[in-house]
Amino acid sequence: GVTHVPYGDTAALEAAVDEDTAMVMLEPMLGEGGVVPAPPGYLADAAAAARSAGALFALDEVQTGMGRTGAWFAHEESGVQPDLVTLAKGLGGGLPIGAMLAFGPAADLLQPGSHGSTFGGNPISCAAALAVIDTIAGDGLLSRAKQIGAFIAEGVAALADPLFTGVRGQGALVAITMSQPQAAALESALRAEGFLVNAVAPDAIRLAPPLVITDDKLSAFLDALGTITMGSDS
Ligand SMILES: Cc1ncc(COP(=O)(O)O)c(C=O)c1O
Structure with missing residues (x-):
């Protein structure tokens, strides 16, 4: 067993x-x-x-x-x-x-x-x-994985949105944590915008982007994150 x-x-x-x-x-x-x-x-x-x-x-x-x-x-x-x-x-x-x-x-x-x-x-x-x-x-993708994680963490911090409380993880495997248990709704809203994330906890979405992703694509994701209204009072 x-x-x-x-x-x-x-x-x-x-x-x-x-x-x-x-x-x-x-x-x-x-x-x-x-x-x-x-x-x-x-x-x-x-x-x-x-x-x-x-x-x-x-x-x-x-x-x-x-x-x-x-x-x-x-x-x-x-x-x-x-x-x-x-x-x-x-x-x-x-x-x-x-x-x-x-x-x-x-x-x-x-x-x-x-x-x-x-x-x-x-x-x-x-x-x-x-x-x-x-x-x-x-192609140096080990260091790129670290850059991706840092890019996401800095981008989420720059949103200064009280809904997003932080980023945890290592390299290009990260979770964005939330002040409200709205991860499932956020996952759906992001999917509608063309971004696949996973609500791994009620208050956290997981990101595991390809290691060949460009900064432009990451920026597009962060822009979408910033414009999605969750309908919360956060
Ligand atoms: C950490 C971990 N281990 C094992 C598995 C299962 O792997 P496989 O589908 O290759 O059996 C998964 C699948 O999601 C996983 O995330």
């Missing part, structure tokens, strides 16, 4: 892990859960809890990996060394592909043939993923 614990609560995680635990798995920053960065030290504490129980330590970087946060992997800054890292989404640049990286002894656990799927190893998707890696490296 799987035991879920509140994100960022080291004590709860440590209490849930014992010698019967096979693996501890978490996101280095919550994506769908509201774009919530890990509290300082949390990843290291989680890794230590897994290690002392003899469990694998896995990081789900499906949303945060492949440069989205301004590094190839969001966990890099924390200094932890996971046994496993899962990837998908940005890895294929739009084509369907998922991957699992394994390090150290964990890299010997699966051997060729021990895990297969009908379309696994699809050469077109693999070629796309290799092109994505080259493009991220060659």
